[in-house]
Amino acid sequence: MTRIDPIFAIIALLLLVGGTIGAALAGESSVVAAITLLTGLLTALFAVISRRRDEESVAAPPPPIALSSLPPGIDELIEAVDDPMLLVEGRLVKHANAAARTLLGAHIVGEDIRLAIRHPAAAERLTGRTSSSEAAWRIAIDVVGVGERERQWQLVMHQLRGGNRLVRLVDRTATYATERMRVDFVANASHELRTPLATLLGFIETLEDGKAGNDEVTRARFLKIMFREAKRMQQLVDDLMSLSRIEAEKYSVPHDPQALLPLAQEVRDSMRASRQDVDERVRIDAAPHTADVIGDRAQLSQLLYNLIGNALKYGRPGTPVRVSLDTAPSGMVRLTVADQGEGVAPEHLPRLTERFYRVDAGRSRSLGGTGLGLAIVKHIVERHRGRLDIDSVVGEGTTVTVLLPAAPASSSNRNANATETNRNGLSGIAGTA
Amino acid sequence: MPNGNAHTVSAFDNDMGQLRALVSEMGGRAEAAIAESVQALMRRDLDAAARVVEEDRKIDILEVEVERQVLRLIALRGPVADDLREALAALKIAGIIERIGDYAKNIAKRVPIIQDAKSIEPMAILPAMGRAAADMVHDALDAFAARDAQKALDVSMQDKAVDDFYNSLFRALLTCMMESPQNITPSAHLLFIAKNLERIGDHATNLAEMVYFAATGQILPDRPRGEDMLAAERV
Numbered sequence: 246m247t248r249i250d251p252i253f254a255i256i257a258l259l260l261l262v263g264g265t266i267g268a269a270l271a272g273e274s275s276v277v278a279a280i281t282l283l284t285g286l287l288t289a290l291f292a293v294i295s296r297r298r299d300e301e302s303v304a305a306p307p308p309p310i311a312l313s314s315l316p317p318g319i320d321e322l323i324e325a326v327d328d329p330m331l332l333v334e335g336r337l338v339k340h341a342n343a344a345a346r347t348l349l350g351a352h353i354v355g356e357d358i359r360l361a362i363r364h365p366a367a368a369e370r371l372t373g374r375t376s377s378s379e380a381a382w383r384i385a386i387d388v389v390g391v392g393e394r395e396r397q398w399q400l401v402m403h404q405l406r407g408g409n410r411l412v413r414l415v416d417r418t419a420t421y422a423t424e425r426m427r428v429d430f431v432a433n434a435s436h437e438l439r440t441p442l443a444t445l446l447g448f449i450e451t452l453e454d455g456k457a458g459n460d461e462v463t464r465a466r467f468l469k470i471m472f473r474e475a476k477r478m479q480q481l482v483d484d485l486m487s488l489s490r491i492e493a494e495k496y497s498v499p500h501d502p503q504a505l506l507p508l509a510q511e512v513r514d515s516m517r518a519s520r521q522d523v524d525e526r527v528r529i530d531a532a533p534h535t536a537d538v539i540g541d542r543a544q545l546s547q548l549l550y551n552l553i554g555n556a557l558k559y560g561r562p563g564t565p566v567r568v569s570l571d572t573a574p575s576g577m578v579r580l581t582v583a584d585q586g587e588g589v590a591p592e593h594l595p596r597l598t599e600r601f602y603r604v605d606a607g608r609s610r611s612l613g614g615t616g617l618g619l620a621i622v623k624h625i626v627e628r629h630r631g632r633l634d635i636d637s638v639v640g641e642g643t644t645v646t647v648l649l650p651a652a653p654a655s656s657s658n659r660n661a662n663a664t665e666t667n668r669n670g671l672s673g674i675a676g677t678a
Numbered sequence: 679m680p681n682g683n684a685h686t687v688s689a690f691d692n693d694m695g696q697l698r699a700l701v702s703e704m705g706g707r708a709e710a711a712i713a714e715s716v717q718a719l720m721r722r723d724l725d726a727a728a729r730v731v732e733e734d735r736k737i738d739i740l741e742v743e744v745e746r747q748v749l750r751l752i753a754l755r756g757p758v759a760d761d762l763r764e765a766l767a768a769l770k771i772a773g774i775i776e777r778i779g780d781y782a783k784n785i786a787k788r789v790p791i792i793q794d795a796k797s798i799e800p801m802a803i804l805p806a807m808g809r810a811a812a813d814m815v816h817d818a819l820d821a822f823a824a825r826d827a828q829k830a831l832d833v834s835m836q837d838k839a840v841d842d843f844y845n846s847l848f849r850a851l852l853t854c855m856m857e858s859p860q861n862i863t864p865s866a867h868l869l870f871i872a873k874n875l876e877r878i879g880d881h882a883t884n885l886a887e888m889v890y891f892a893a894t895g896q897i898l899p900d901r902p903r904g905e906d907m908l909a910a911e912r913v
Contacts, residue, residue, distance in 0.1 A: 336699065352824045357699030360823045363706025365733070372703075390709075390816060 260285030331412040332405075333358050336372060339409075348391065348414070358412065364388045367400050371412070388414070397421045426599065433601040437481055437615065441474040477615075484617040488600070491544065491624040498630060499541040502652030505549075505570050505580060506531045508542070512549040520557060526564070527553060532571035536651035538578045544625045545649075551618040552582040552645050558612045560584030560642065577631070578651045583644040589637040597635060598623040622647075690755050694764065697747045698823075701768050704740045704775045705819040707733065709812060711782035712878060716808030718789050719871065720801075730786035737779035744772035760895070767892035771822065774885050778815060781874040781881075788867045795864035800850035804871065807843040811875045814840065814882035821886060827893040833886035834898060840879030847872045 260281050320340060323330050329345035331338050336357050341349070353361035358371045366386045386400040396418045403411040448467045452458045457467070509529045516523045538545070549568075556566040564585040573579040589597065589604055596602045601616040603609040609616060619635075622645075626633040632648040711730050718726035748769045751757065757765055814836050821829035851865045851872070887898040 337695070350820075350824045356823070357695050357702070359699040359706070360695075360702040363702050363709065363819060363823075365703075365707045365710050365736075368703045368706060389713075 256285075256288050258285075260288060328416070329414040331358065331361065333371070333410040333412055335408070345414070362388065362391060362400065362412070364391070364400070370402065371410075385415075387417075430600055433616075434485065437601065438478060441478040441481075444474045445471055445478075481615045481617070484615045484621060487547065488617060488621055488624060491621065491628055494541075495624070495628055497628075499539060499544075499628070501539065501542070502537040503540045503542050503545055504537045505545070505578065505649075506535070508546050509549050509553075509568055509570070512546050512553060516550070516553065516557075522563070523557070526557060526560075527566050527568060529568040529570075531569070535570045535572055536578055536654065538629075538649040539652050540629050540649060541625075544628070548622050548625045548647070549580075551622050552647075555618060555645075556582050556584035556586075556643070558614070560586040564642075572651070573648055575648070576651060577648040580647040580649065581644060583642060585642040588639040588641055588643055589635070590639055591637075594635055594637060598633070690751075690757070690761070693747070693751050693755065694761070697744065697751060697765070697768050700740055700744050700747065701771055701775070702819065702823055704737055704744065704772060704779075705815070705822070707737050707740070708775045708778045708782065709815050709819065711737070711779055711786075712808060712812040712815065712875075715782045715785040715789075716805055716812075716875075718786055719792075720805055722789065722793055724790055724793065727786040727789035731783050734779050734783040737776055741772045741776045744768060748772075760892070763892045763895060767888045771885055771888050774881050774888070778878050778881050781878050785871050785874050788871055792864040792867050796860075798851075798854055798861060798864055798868060800847055800854055800865075801868060803843065803847055803850070804868070804875075807840065807847065807872065807875050810836070810840050810843060811878040811882065814879050815885070818882045818885040818889060822889045825889070825893045827890050830886040830889040830893070831898065834883045834890075837879050837883045840876055844872050844876040 263281055263285075265278075265282065323332065323340065323342045326342060327344055329348045330342045331345055331353075332340040336359070338353050338356055338358055338361055341351075341354050341361075345353070349361050359368045362368075362371075364386065367388060370386065388398045388400050390396070391398050391414065396416065397420075399415040399417050401413045401415060403413070405411055448471050452464060452467055457463050506529070513523055513527050513529065516527075553566060553568060560566055567581070567583045569581045569583075571579050571581075593602075593604045597604075598619045600620040603614070603616050606616075623633055626647055626649075629649055631650065632646075634646040634648075635643065636646070637643040711733060714726055715730045717723070718730060748765050751765050752762075755761075814833055817829060817836070818833045820826070821833060848869065851869050855862045855865045890896070890898045
């Protein structure tokens with residue numbers, strides 16, 4: 246428009262001047278002069294109007310760049326990101342990636358952003374009611390309960406070209422859970438240690454009293470309980486120590502080949518002392534030609550001890566516990582320990598290997614569990630660069646599968662002798678879940 | 679644009695979108711107020727409580743804004759059918775959310791009063807009850823945002839849980855008062871707080887009813903109610 250403007254003005258001026266001169270020179274052609282004058286006036290008017298319209302269009306802010314005019318492929322790019330992302334034009338959600346649609350619902354596209362994310366601080370930021378300096382923009386907002394409850398998100402906003410915004414939600418649930426787990430661990434450990442201690446102190450006090458202390462039967466009974474509680478505490482301390490030891494060695498991969506079958510038999514034998522039904526219930530069989538595994542002998546036997554111990558404890562009395570060894574399709578050695586018990590409900594499975602996590606705390610304690618057994622198993626498997634799978638069918642039983650890296654075939658023979666010499670490696674065994 | 683159909687007059691869609699966004703923002707604030715007031719109570723955090731009271735003013739301002747917008751929308755655009763329902767529902771929902779905000783504020787106001795009281799055992803139930811009530815509001819607002827009648831229906835079913843919480847807290851607090859006269863003042867305040875949460879649950883049900891009405895044009899079918907304590911007293 247601006248470019249045409251001066252041309253309009255010149256034409257109008259020429260016509261006006263021409264019309265006036267024409268009118269002054271020849272009186273008889275006044276009609277022509279009048280028409281020229283009129284045209285000139287109209288042109289001038291048009292020029293003025295167009296100038297004004299131009300000014301108006303300058304005063305109005307440039308319309309935001311339509312998101313559809315973003316380079317092609319951007320949508321696809323955003324779609325591929327796992328974090329929920331929203332492209333916001335003005336206040337309207339123009340595009341939401343798959344993660345965002347799952348979290349917030351597909352209806353949010355085309356709606357106001359405040360409808361999608363209801364959070365006071367986010368609403369203020371998104372509607373620009375607070376100061377929108379560049380620094381303030383970058384501060385993430387913690388948002389709880391978007392989509393599912395209990396999930397913690399961090400909302401980050403980025404300014405894009407033309408006033409558009411990219412709103413990104415980052416899942417912080419895991420970070421918060423880790424933090425909570427650390428706090429919980431200390432609290433749990435102290436609690437678990439204090440309980441047997443309180444029992445011990447109580448009984449000691451009672452025994453100090455002459456009446457109870459002198460009675461043979463009562464004393465024997467009390468001492469038995471005290472012994473059991475002290476044993477439990479010792480077990481717990483042992484478990485805690487082995488857990489921290491395994492964690493400390495996390496990055497040093499073991500390199501000695503170990504034969505699992507003799508180790509499993511050894512563990513079974515060592516369990517005879519504490520349980521009578523071991524021989525009839527535990528059945529160990531290995532597929533022929535199962536390779537040795539690369540591992541730490543003491544830790545592997547602890548793993549076996551914990552898994553077989555759990556299976557014996559949580560399997561129904563008298564039911565068999567099957568320990569089997571074979572080679573997985575991936576070439577790793579597969580150790581399976583299966584019991585026939587009540588099983589574990591699916592919602593507990595992801596948390597089974599957490600320290601002090603118990604499906605049924607009372608039952609676990611009464612069976613002498615410390616709540617650390619599977620945590621230790623998990624850490625041992627992790628250190629061995631193996632895999633741990635727990636499958637459970639409620640009412641039928643639980644199957645724990647451990648995959649461990651196989652030793653190269655050449656080193657297996659050497660190991661056959663090694664097992665004999667390492668017999669004493671079992672002494673450090675402790676703990677079950 | 680109800681039911682996903684855009685109107686010929688896109689200005690109407692803009693107005694309606696703006697209105698819904700305002701209601702949603704109000705809801706977000708009320709939700710946060712419930713969670714924060716209960717947290718302030720449990721942590722005995724006076725600053726947080728004062729903040730909740732302060733923030734409630736913003737909910738009130740938003741309510742006035744919603745009312746203004748609805749009036750303008752009806753006067754200028756003359757909506758019919760589902761649009762009219764939606765506008766009216768927005769108006770009523772704004773009123774309900776404002777009440778919910780007031781209850782949260784009321785809880786926050788009691789924080790300083792029971793600040794010095796020794797811990798009352800039944801108080802441990804309050805966070806769970808607060809979460810149940812806040813969940814209802816949360817779900818009702820989700821249903822509003824999605825125009826989801828089924829979800830609204832689900833919310834109205836949750837009210838029983840909050841009512842049950844209230845009934846058990848009522849008994850527990852009464853026992854607590856009988857145990858020691860010192861407990862009476864803080865227990866009475868806790869009772870009011872529990873009542874406030876229970877009312878929030880009821881209002882969340884009302885909210886769900888309005889969402890259901892806006893989405894379907896029908897009144898929500900009758901819901902199962904918690905044990906009516908007043909009826910039991912009379913027997």
